[in-house]
Amino acid sequence: EAQVTQNPRYLITVTGKKLTVTCSQNMNHEYMSWYRQDPGLGLRQIYYSMNVEVTDKGDVPEGYKVSRKEKRNFPLILESPSPNQTSLYFCASSLGTTNTGELFFGEGSRLTVL
């Protein structure tokens, strides 16, 4: 089954404790992206990647890092989480450049930073 898998789905952590949210897709998609969703602010893009070893900033990249060492994985790294990073995070993927294919989203990861 074609899917985007995020882990963990729920996480409560404390300020400053490094964490990684993993994202994996099984559709051989070139494009992957991370979004955060906050009440009243809609979906905001954090980082995106057009292919292996190619990443770029979205609208709200501060406080986050990503890597794309393999095509299927696109982890989101919070080196030193802060309470303002408490949010619902979504990973998405699609076929790449010059393709108008649909975005597939994961089920979301709800992160709370105390």
Added chain:
Amino acid sequence: DAKTTQPNSMESNEEEPVHLPCNHSTISGTDYIHWYRQLPSQGPEYVIHGLTSNVNNRMASLAIAEDRKSSTLILHRATLRDAAVYYCILRDVHRDDKIIFGKGTRLHILP
């Protein structure tokens, strides 16, 4: 980046058609118009997309204005399960970069 404008919320009665508008006055010639929806407690899911011509699929229809500066997602017969946030976005066929979702339209269905 070309952006879209949608109403914050809309209401419709069950079993009636729903027309969800989207303005994209700065659309470029290579931008496709995509619609997604997000059901409660789920990630967004693809609904439909188009370039110039109107499009139909099993979920909805997409009507695109002749000048492409606006579009309308049409749900032909709304059900309670269609209550969701609907997002209209633009995606450039030649570039894979920022894909801006915005806040979308929250659709309420009245029984």
